[in-house]
Amino acid sequence: xxxxxxxxxxxxxxxxxxxxxxxxxxxxxxxxxxxxxxxxxxxxxxxxxxxxxxxxxxxxxxxxxxxxxxxxxxxxxxxxxxxxxxxxxxxxxxxxxxxxxxxxxxxxxxxxxxxxxxxxxxxxxxxxxxxxxxxxxxxxxxxxxxxxxxxxxxxxxxxxxxxxxxxxxxxxxxxxxxxxxxxx
Amino acid sequence: xxxxxxxxxxxxxxxxxxxxxxxxxxxxxxxxxxxxxxxxxxxxxxxxxxxxxxxxxxxxxxxxxxxxxxxxxxxxxxxxxxxxxxxxxxxxxxxxxxxxxxxxxxxxxxxxxxxxxxxxxxxxxxxx
Numbered sequence: 001x002x003x004x005x006x007x008x009x010x011x012x013x014x015x016x017x018x019x020x021x022x023x024x025x026x027x028x029x030x031x032x033x034x035x036x037x038x039x040x041x042x043x044x045x046x047x048x049x050x051x052x053x054x055x056x057x058x059x060x061x062x063x064x065x066x067x068x069x070x071x072x073x074x075x076x077x078x079x080x081x082x083x084x085x086x087x088x089x090x091x092x093x094x095x096x097x098x099x100x101x102x103x104x105x106x107x108x109x110x111x112x113x114x115x116x117x118x119x120x121x122x123x124x125x126x127x128x129x130x131x132x133x134x135x136x137x138x139x140x141x142x143x144x145x146x147x148x149x150x151x152x153x154x155x156x157x158x159x160x161x162x163x164x165x166x167x168x169x170x171x172x173x174x175x176x177x178x179x180x181x182x183x184x
Numbered sequence: 185x186x187x188x189x190x191x192x193x194x195x196x197x198x199x200x201x202x203x204x205x206x207x208x209x210x211x212x213x214x215x216x217x218x219x220x221x222x223x224x225x226x227x228x229x230x231x232x233x234x235x236x237x238x239x240x241x242x243x244x245x246x247x248x249x250x251x252x253x254x255x256x257x258x259x260x261x262x263x264x265x266x267x268x269x270x271x272x273x274x275x276x277x278x279x280x281x282x283x284x285x286x287x288x289x290x291x292x293x294x295x296x297x298x299x300x301x302x303x304x305x306x307x308x309x310x311x312x
Binding site (some may be wrong): 019022023026027030031034038039045047051052053056060118119122123126136138140141142144147149160162165166167169172173176 | 193195196199200202203204205206207208209210213215216219220221223224225227228277
């Protein structure tokens with residue numbers, strides 16, 4: 001199957017029972033769905049479970065999808081909801097840092113370790129942001145969605161999305177500049 | 185990193201790159217896709233993919249509203265038709281007071297003697 005096939009055509013084939021078409025959709029959006037779920041949940045394994053829930057939930061709702069609209073925001077809304085549901089079901093409800101097991105200790109000597117330390121700091125910083133704020137900044141800066149699309153995904157006004165992205169960026173940029181000072 | 189002003193809402197490539205690497209999944213994509221497809225196959229083996237209860241209720245909403253409206257319209261039509269076929273009140277007071285025979289209303293109004301209540305009552309009842 002051609003992987004360049006438009007989303008709407010793949011959706012139509014999937015609804016008709018074409019397994020391969022669903023496979024192409026999953027491949028196309030797997031990375032995005034896993035990152036968005038991880039932005040919500042933090043833990044990579046939980047995130048993969050939520051992303052999988054999102055794909056299977058989307059599968060049963062595919063007949064409701066309006067082919068005139070872009071597929072990505074529609075799917076990401078389902079994935080984000082699946083991740084939020086999973087987060088709510090967790091027994092521990094404290095404001096936990098994202099992926100705390102990966103948060104490193106002191107400085108490490110090589111470049112890979114320095115990058116890893118930055119990743120740890122970013123995950124911690126993301127974990128300190130409110131869920132909606134970190135999801136908004138990931139959808140905007142990492143996944144390239146517009147404010148209007150993010151508003152649709154998160155079910156909030158566009159102005160709120162702008163505000164959330166602005167505040168998230170301000171926090172993350174402060175962290176990055178501190179980190180740059182630290183490694184100099 | 186670019187120091188963008190607050191009014192700048194363009195994506196920031198440097199922030200995007202570090203965020204992307206921080207959120208990178210722990211397993212490769214092929215493994216994840218295979219896992220989702222295995223769930224897809226399992227669901228197909230069990231029959232139609234189970235739909236959550238809420239989705240079922242949501243799918244009933246529109247037909248339910250349509251059925252309720254149709255029922256309300258039917259009842260309204262029956263009541264309206266019954267009213268039109270069997271009017272409960274006469275069209276006017278003259279009709280109500282008109283006797284079945286004789287000069288009727290004119291005699292009743294111009295007579296110097298008060299009317300016999302039983303006669304007036306009989307006249308009204310007979311009209312119905």
